[in-house]
Amino acid sequence: MFRNQYDTDVTTWSPTGRLFQVEYAMEAVKQGSAAIGLRSRSHVVLASVNKAQSELSSHQRKIFKVDDHIGVAIAGLTADGRVLSRYMRSESINHSFTYESPLPVGRLVVRLADKAQVCTQRSWKRPYGVGLLVGGLDESGAHLYYNCPSGNYFEYQAFAIGSRSQAAKTYLERRFESFNESSREDLIKDAILAIRETLQGETLKSSLCTVSVLGVDEPFHFLDQESIQKVIDTFEKVPEEEGDGGEGEAEDEAAPAEQGGAGDQDVAPMEI
Amino acid sequence: MTFTIPIDNGDSLKNAEADSQRTLYPYVTGTSIVAIKYKDGVLMASDMGGSYGSTLRYKNIERMKAIGKHSLLGASGEISDFQEILRYLDELVLNDNMWDDGNSLGPKEVHNYLTRVMYNRRNKFNPLWNTLVLGGVKNGESYLGMVSMIGVSFEDNHVATGFGNHLARPILRDEWHADLSFEDGVKLLEKCMRVLLYRDRSAINKLQIAKITEEGVTVSQPYSLKTFWEFKAFHNPTAGAEGSW
Numbered sequence: 001m002f003r004n005q006y007d008t009d010v011t012t013w014s015p016t017g018r019l020f021q022v023e024y025a026m027e028a029v030k031q032g033s034a035a036i037g038l039r040s041r042s043h044v045v046l047a048s049v050n051k052a053q054s055e056l057s058s059h060q061r062k063i064f065k066v067d068d069h070i071g072v073a074i075a076g077l078t079a080d081g082r083v084l085s086r087y088m089r090s091e092s093i094n095h096s097f098t099y100e101s102p103l104p105v106g107r108l109v110v111r112l113a114d115k116a117q118v119c120t121q122r123s124w125k126r127p128y129g130v131g132l133l134v135g136g137l138d139e140s141g142a143h144l145y146y147n148c149p150s151g152n153y154f155e156y157q158a159f160a161i162g163s164r165s166q167a168a169k170t171y172l173e174r175r176f177e178s179f180n181e182s183s184r185e186d187l188i189k190d191a192i193l194a195i196r197e198t199l200q201g202e203t204l205k206s207s208l209c210t211v212s213v214l215g216v217d218e219p220f221h222f223l224d225q226e227s228i229q230k231v232i233d234t235f236e237k238v239p240e241e242e243g244d245g246g247e248g249e250a251e252d253e254a255a256p257a258e259q260g261g262a263g264d265q266d267v268a269p270m271e272i
Numbered sequence: 273m274t275f276t277i278p279i280d281n282g283d284s285l286k287n288a289e290a291d292s293q294r295t296l297y298p299y300v301t302g303t304s305i306v307a308i309k310y311k312d313g314v315l316m317a318s319d320m321g322g323s324y325g326s327t328l329r330y331k332n333i334e335r336m337k338a339i340g341k342h343s344l345l346g347a348s349g350e351i352s353d354f355q356e357i358l359r360y361l362d363e364l365v366l367n368d369n370m371w372d373d374g375n376s377l378g379p380k381e382v383h384n385y386l387t388r389v390m391y392n393r394r395n396k397f398n399p400l401w402n403t404l405v406l407g408g409v410k411n412g413e414s415y416l417g418m419v420s421m422i423g424v425s426f427e428d429n430h431v432a433t434g435f436g437n438h439l440a441r442p443i444l445r446d447e448w449h450a451d452l453s454f455e456d457g458v459k460l461l462e463k464c465m466r467v468l469l470y471r472d473r474s475a476i477n478k479l480q481i482a483k484i485t486e487e488g489v490t491v492s493q494p495y496s497l498k499t500f501w502e503f504k505a506f507h508n509p510t511a512g513a514e515g516s517w
Contacts, residue, residue, distance in 0.1 A: 097388075098384060098385055098388050099377075099380075099381040099384050099385055100380055100381065100383075100384040101378070101380060101381045101384070104373065104375040106371075106373050106375070107371060107373065107375070138373075138374070138375050139374055139375045139376075140374045140375075
């Protein structure tokens with residue numbers, strides 16, 4: 001995708017029927033660090049890679065609770081993601097107030113998509129540069145949706161967005177058929193394993209990822225570092241047994257990889 | 273009843289028009305509604321009278337209506353306001369159906385929506401002059417609640433409006449129990465309605481009983497209750513005061 005004369009504003013079509021500004025917004029999603037979602041019949045797990053601006057700073061939050069029964073993971077321009085999360089929380093709480101009952105996630109997702117579409121059809125606006133993985137419950141069970149800057153939304157059994165998400169998608173593609181019947185624990189394990197795929201060789205540690213769960217009898221909440229480390233320990237036993245030498249090397253590799261993010265120096269500071 | 277913000281410049285002549293835009297008193301009213309939870313859902317009874325002050329002007333008014341798939345609404349008070357509420361709910365149910373996504377409004381949601389509407393109107397000094405009874409069944413759970421014209425809202429196993437509160441609820445407090453059969457529930461409601469018929473001057477002897485279960489809503493055809501007037505004390509009512517009537 002290179003600069004051309006049709007990409008200056010979002011209300012200009014290209015002769016081949018493309019809206020370049022919208023596509024560029026989708027590129028911003030690809031530059032953010034990975035976020036992953038998977039669902040079974042009764043649970044949804046959202047996980048993300050913790051990326052920090054520098055060694056000195058803390059990592060940015062990429063997963064937000066929208067309500068007890070809805071959570072969202074973002075990738076792309078975090079500021080846009082925060083604003084949309086606030087919108088989602090607002091819609092959810094307004095519905096709860098009027099009807100004393102949780103807003104079905106499918107309806108929230110449509111409102112979000114319509115909001116994004118508006119930005120693709122006004123000359124004085126720009127598309128939201130964030131992709132959202134929305135996980136939630138409604139009467140028919142657990143659902144996972146992906147909301148795109150274009151205003152499209154899709155429902156998924158499992159999905160990954162952000163940088164190096166293709167590695168996670170490949171992992172998920174091999175196993176998604178069994179997710180519907182998965183237990184909660186297996187779902188969490190698969191999420192963490194999918195995160196590991198995006199790390200491309202770095203040792204997986206609980207400090208590198210954030211994992212959240214919600215389910216039919218379980219309100220949205222984050223897993224603490226200990227629980228995540230326990231799951232990691234069930235499959236990362238081999239490298240640890242190699243001893244301190246192996247661990248030290250892994251740590252050195254981890255630091256430059258974290259700063260590089262996508263390994264691309266052109267990653268804008270606002271994109272996490 | 274449209275709403276306009278009254279202009280307070282102290283001139284009552286100018287304000288008269290603003291006042292006519294909000295509810296001051298009811299005109300055509302329905303009397304009590306009585307409802308109980310029973311084994312399979314909810315039973316609700318109402319008569320078909322619409323009073324114009326002290327005149328029993330209308331005798332074929334249906335004061336109970338089905339809302340969506342899971343709820344039944346009964347209203348006492350101003351009939352035109354009840355019709356307005358039915359229009360609001362019609363729109364609500366329509367929008368809910370248009371989503372076509374497997375989710376549907378249950379009785380709890382409708383009850384809370386109505387509570388919000390009634391309370392907001394009360395805050396604007398332009399109430400919908402009704403006491404509403406909302407019953408329903410969804411996913412096997414029965415629901416029965418009430419909202420008054422000032423927005424007071426609650427749920428219970430048995431509810432009644434207007435005179436029903438004073439005459440029917442004491443009977444229900446004594447004789448209601450969980451898991452009533454359909455026949456027992458109807459008998460209990462008829463007992464309450466009979467007392468209301470004897471003692472409430474705006475009641476008429478033409479009632480309907482509505483039932484809502486997981487399968488849906490059925491409203492019975494109108495029928496009348498057997499009454500007994502041959503009490504000895506009524507034979508010569510003026511015995512103690514000759515010349516009166």
